[in-house]
Amino acid sequence: MPELPEVETVRRGLQPAMEGARILSVEMRRPDLRFPFPSGFAERLAGKRIVALGRRAKYLTAEIENGPLLICHLGMSGSFRIEEDGAASTSDAFYHERSKSTAHDHVVFHLASPDGKRSQVVYNDPRRFGFMLFADENNQHPMLDGLGVEPTGNALDARLLSDLLRGRASPLKAALLDQSVIAGLGNIYVSEALWRAGLSPRRRAGTIASARGAPGARAERLASAIRSVIADAIEAGGSSLRDYVRADGSLGYFQHSFSVYDREGEPCRKKGCPGIVARIVQSGRSTFYCPTCQH
Structure with missing residues (x-):
């Protein structure tokens, strides 16, 4: 999708x-x-x-x-x-x-x-x-109700991300896929953002904030990684997986820049990391990450 x-x-x-x-x-x-x-x-x-x-x-x-x-x-x-x-x-x-x-x-x-x-x-x-x-006469529709913050622009910062995920015991990957938290994030770009931030998809979501709930280094890295991976993917025209095609008929190119997604068994692309990309299944969906550099 x-x-x-x-x-x-x-x-x-x-x-x-x-x-x-x-x-x-x-x-x-x-x-x-x-x-x-x-x-x-x-x-x-x-x-x-x-x-x-x-x-x-x-x-x-x-x-x-x-x-x-x-x-x-x-x-x-x-x-x-x-x-x-x-x-x-x-x-x-x-x-x-x-x-x-x-x-x-x-x-x-x-x-x-x-x-x-x-x-x-x-x-x-x-x-x-x-x-x-x-939509109805007020431009409202159940499909649009309850959607979270957009991951484009500066609204998604470390403070907001910490507030959204504070106290959550679910895996970080699952929390980021919750459309009521961040609207529009999907399996590919969550995997890529977590790799950029150096965070494990298994980590409890609430741990990106400090014990007092203040945004820490993890929240800073993750917010920056989400914004950057989405911006880079838009700049590249998206990813041409399966049936996706752009309006002019041409294909997106971001799939050539995947660092972990669909790269199971291949070397991690992070400089100096000796790790190998692994695949696990979370909530019935494939997750790709580097167990060596993502903690």
Whole structure:
């Protein structure tokens, strides 16, 4: 499933084509994805302008002029592509095979830009685990309720992280995957951040704070590592694992920079560390870490 950097990369790829454009029509080629489409889905969007394209955690959001907030999730295999004059905007050198199958094109947004240029944004989803829903009149939806702090920007600092994790006896990895703590963090980037911070995924989450609850060196390292790994992944265009593909059809490159994820049995990449990357299973999910330098 795409994680925050992949979703943010998709948002940035779609933004030039969608933000400010008017939705001429919405072509729906099936009645549902993971969930049924909202009643009157196409009719409620037709003729409206897309004011802003945003992201909350792993959700894409579109603010619609005089209309509902559109919430989209890519699920396991969903992707968007942009077509102009009948041709897909893709990179031939890095075109993902799955995206060539138009049999899985389920929704097409027909758009007109402010200068009159027309394009189509196509949603493709072979497994149909993605969805598109509307928020209520206050732009609220249960999917967005209770989400934690975003791991982008300076809001996530050592003090806040210590406050969020204080007293937690659960493993640090599990606590960081809790979306009510930090929104949008997933398995890949938690593993990478813990490696950068030199912290074991088995460590009790509450131990990153001091006995008095004050942020210590561990909290400083972890907050910095989370922010940096997310920023680096967004800069690299995300990670092209399985079905993930960017809006222009090209693939992300961060997977070439993985330090521990999916590197079981390989040498640790930390300078001077003689350790070997290990894999363990936590809550049914693979965790990769270096037992030598992560404590």
